[in-house]
Amino acid sequence: MPVGGKKQSPVAVELEEAVVVSKISGREWDVSGAWNRMFESRVLTDYSYSKGLGKIAQLDGGESLEYCYGCGKCVPVCPVDLVSEYGPRKIHRKVQTGVDLFSSDELWKCTTCGNCLRVCPKGVNMIEIMPAVREVAVGDGKVPDELQGIFEKTFRYGNALGENPRRRHAWTKGASVPIRVLSSDPTPADVLFYVEDYWSYHPRGQQAAQAFSRILTRLGVDFAILGAEEKTVGDSQRLAGEKGLFDALVEDVTATLGKYEFQRIVTPDPHAFNALVKEYPKRGFTYDVLHYTQLLSPQIEKMNFVNSIDKKVTFHDPCYLGRHNGEYDAPRKLLKAIPGIDLVEMGRCKENSYCCGGGGGGMWLDGFNSNHLSERLSERRVREAATTGAEILAVCCPYEVSRFEDAAKSTGNEHLRVVDIAELLDEALGGVETV
Amino acid sequence: MKVRRIEKGGALKIVVGMRQLADLVEELEVADSGVDIDRDFVKFVSNEWDEAALEEALLIKEAVGGEVVVIALDEPDVDQTLYSAIAKGADRAVKIVGVEEGWTPTRLRAQLLSKWLKSEGDWDAFLTGVQAADDLDGQLAGLIGATLGVPHAAVVSKAEPEGSSLRITQELGGGTLSESVATGKVVLGIQAGRQAPRYAPITRIRQAMSTSTIETFDAQEIDLGPGPKVRKIYPPQSKGQATMLDGDPVEVAEKIVELIRAKGLVR
Ligand code: SF4
Ligand code: SF4
Numbered sequence: 001m002p003v004g005g006k007k008q009s010p011v012a013v014e015l016e017e018a019v020v021v022s023k024i025s026g027r028e029w030d031v032s033g034a035w036n037r038m039f040e041s042r043v044l045t046d047y048s049y050s051k052g053l054g055k056i057a058q059l060d061g062g063e064s065l066e067y068c069y070g071c072g073k074c075v076p077v078c079p080v081d082l083v084s085e086y087g088p089r090k091i092h093r094k095v096q097t098g099v100d101l102f103s104s105d106e107l108w109k110c111t112t113c114g115n116c117l118r119v120c121p122k123g124v125n126m127i128e129i130m131p132a133v134r135e136v137a138v139g140d141g142k143v144p145d146e147l148q149g150i151f152e153k154t155f156r157y158g159n160a161l162g163e164n165p166r167r168r169h170a171w172t173k174g175a176s177v178p179i180r181v182l183s184s185d186p187t188p189a190d191v192l193f194y195v196e197d198y199w200s201y202h203p204r205g206q207q208a209a210q211a212f213s214r215i216l217t218r219l220g221v222d223f224a225i226l227g228a229e230e231k232t233v234g235d236s237q238r239l240a241g242e243k244g245l246f247d248a249l250v251e252d253v254t255a256t257l258g259k260y261e262f263q264r265i266v267t268p269d270p271h272a273f274n275a276l277v278k279e280y281p282k283r284g285f286t287y288d289v290l291h292y293t294q295l296l297s298p299q300i301e302k303m304n305f306v307n308s309i310d311k312k313v314t315f316h317d318p319c320y321l322g323r324h325n326g327e328y329d330a331p332r333k334l335l336k337a338i339p340g341i342d343l344v345e346m347g348r349c350k351e352n353s354y355c356c357g358g359g360g361g362g363m364w365l366d367g368f369n370s371n372h373l374s375e376r377l378s379e380r381r382v383r384e385a386a387t388t389g390a391e392i393l394a395v396c397c398p399y400e401v402s403r404f405e406d407a408a409k410s411t412g413n414e415h416l417r418v419v420d421i422a423e424l425l426d427e428a429l430g431g432v433e434t435v
Numbered sequence: 436m437k438v439r440r441i442e443k444g445g446a447l448k449i450v451v452g453m454r455q456l457a458d459l460v461e462e463l464e465v466a467d468s469g470v471d472i473d474r475d476f477v478k479f480v481s482n483e484w485d486e487a488a489l490e491e492a493l494l495i496k497e498a499v500g501g502e503v504v505v506i507a508l509d510e511p512d513v514d515q516t517l518y519s520a521i522a523k524g525a526d527r528a529v530k531i532v533g534v535e536e537g538w539t540p541t542r543l544r545a546q547l548l549s550k551w552l553k554s555e556g557d558w559d560a561f562l563t564g565v566q567a568a569d570d571l572d573g574q575l576a577g578l579i580g581a582t583l584g585v586p587h588a589a590v591v592s593k594a595e596p597e598g599s600s601l602r603i604t605q606e607l608g609g610g611t612l613s614e615s616v617a618t619g620k621v622v623l624g625i626q627a628g629r630q631a632p633r634y635a636p637i638t639r640i641r642q643a644m645s646t647s648t649i650e651t652f653d654a655q656e657i658d659l660g661p662g663p664k665v666r667k668i669y670p671p672q673s674k675g676q677a678t679m680l681d682g683d684p685v686e687v688a689e690k691i692v693e694l695i696r697a698k699g700l701v702r
Contacts, residue, residue, distance in 0.1 A: 156480070242637060244637035
């Protein structure tokens with residue numbers, strides 16, 4: 001068992017006492033407690049196909065669950081299985097044997113991290129299955145309360161935190177550099193900095209947004225933000241099953257983007273990045289989109305580092321930047337460029353990176369899922385980071401600072417600082433003093 | 436448009452009164468008039484007690500059938516509230532138009548809603564939130580009951596169908612509950628629903644927006660007669676009277692006791 005913590009023990013379905021009766025001789029064997037104790041046989045035909053796998057298979061996106069042939073490759077790579085019982089194979093089996101996924105708590109545990117799809121020979125695609133089944137559940141009102149609140153806030157305010165939309169760019173005040181808001185100065189910009197929710201409103205995210213703005217200013221990038229007009233791109237809400245909300249957001253976001261001229265969109269949020277690269281084009285809206293690490297990494301030469309950060313640093317790959325969109329190098333290049341940093345990798349990194357638990361709506365389901373997991377995925381990940389001996393856990397997804405900082409506290413790893421790469425870069429470039 | 440009464444044993448026609456309130460996510464400011472908040476830049480949301488009333492109405496309809504009608508004054512962002520109600524299962528939505536902009540005193544609101552209720556006639560129960568953040572009088576349901584001469588119950592936490600009547604549970608304070616059965620028409624001020632308000636999927640809200648229409652009803656001239664008038668609205672004033680007590684817990688406890696004595700609160 002890698003890295004501390006424990007798996008939640010499975011619920012035993014076996015009979016405590018079992019007697020097997022021969023149909024021929026009538027002889028009875030008491031097999032209670034035997035290592036090879038026999039269980040009541042499960043006859044698959046006892047269960048309804050049309051209410052189980054069949055019902056999922058006919059959903060748009062739900063087709064692939066029944067492709068599973070039980071090889072089991074997906075289970076050991078599933079981050080949720082490490083703290084519970086999960087993975088497509090187990091879900092497939094449960095549905096096959098009568099569990100109604102539409103109303104089961106199991107439906108909300110998958111973070112759509114994509115690690116199972118990477119190894120599945122049959123292409124069982126949880127990234128499509130989960131949103132499809134969840135959409136039906138949401139339509140039937142079977143949605144966890146925490147998540148319902150997030151959907152309502154997102155619909156009402158355009159951000160998942162339920163914050164005042166007019167205060168979306170309040171963070172710019174502390175940036176120490178001028179930041180152009182397109183609504184007040186709509187001249188064309190090279191880079192549209194799509195700040196997204198957590199960099200806009202979360203106090204630690206705001207610090208990263210300020211740091212990133214200082215870096216852009218130092219590099220002489222012509223950038224601007226949407227300010228109060230910005231709404232979340234909505235990818236995690238989509239994956240959590242609120243497709244209607246996502247469609248509404250696509251309409252609003254693209255209408256706003258249509259008002260302004262810019263060359264490319266740069267966002268710190270891998271979830272926004274994912275949607276803008278993969279989902280918006282499906283609806284006819286294509287933009288040139290970069291994750292902020294992709295904008296910065298080719299410009300390392302131009303960076304004038306004045307401080308050295310003499311620390312051992314480990315890096316957590318965001319699922320939606322790495323596994324989902326294949327970008328593993330840009331963040332590492334940036335970290336390696338910072339003078340003094342000793343970058344150490346965790347056992348699970350790059351393609352096999354562990355999930356922070358925040359994807360696919362998991363960000364908003366910690367309370368709901370706590371009944372079913374032995375610990376949070378973020379806690380498991382922080383333990384892993386701590387065993388590398390790192391003093392800093394570097395991240396480049398706005399969900400992660402808050403998740404990992406909480407986890408560092410709850411696992412007694414307060415010494416591990418959780419810092420966004422943008423903040424590390426800014427510190428090495430001299431912080432507020434050099435702009 | 437009028438919808439015929441659904442003829443079915445025990446089916447009830449329930450009207451839910453909803454109202455819009457300034458969203459507290461905003462920083463409220465007093466308008467220049469000094470007697471209202473500045474409404475220009477404020478977002479409006481529906482009153483949470485009204486949402487509980489709607490949930491209760493929908494539960495009744497699910498149990499015995501019938502019809503749920505939501506009604507509101509034409510207040511900012513009210514359409515979103517009405518369409519969400521339809522998305523959740525309400526059958527009709529009505530908006531009373533022609534009301535003067537700004538804050539509507541509860542007495543006026545009660546008269547306007549009563550006019551519609553009178554003209555509609557064939558409803559069985561009127562449910563609305565027992566209170567609202569901007570409700571000076573806190574008596575909407577009571578006033579409507581009195582105006583129409585229909586029995587009224589306040590602080591209702593359950594309204595369950597029983598034949599063609601409603602069994603009503605009220606909170607009487609101090610943890611005491613009372614149960615009664617309302618036969619015939621009734622007006623209820625809802626404190627809480629039997630369950631948390633359900634979720635209206637956005638797809639369904641959008642569907643409601645494109646497929647259903649909100650009926651309108653013209654506000655009628657109303658003479659309220661004498662009554663209280665708002666003279667001034669102002670944010671709570673901080674008096675700066677907090678005193679921090681230093682020292683270890685025992686010292687602090689002694690100081691607190693001294694203070695309580697000095698103020699004559701205990702002898
Ligand atoms: S997507 Fe990730 S969390 Fe979901 S089942 Fe696959 S491996 Fe597990
Ligand atoms: S890897 Fe694919 S085929 Fe194999 S058990 Fe998992 S879901 Fe089934």
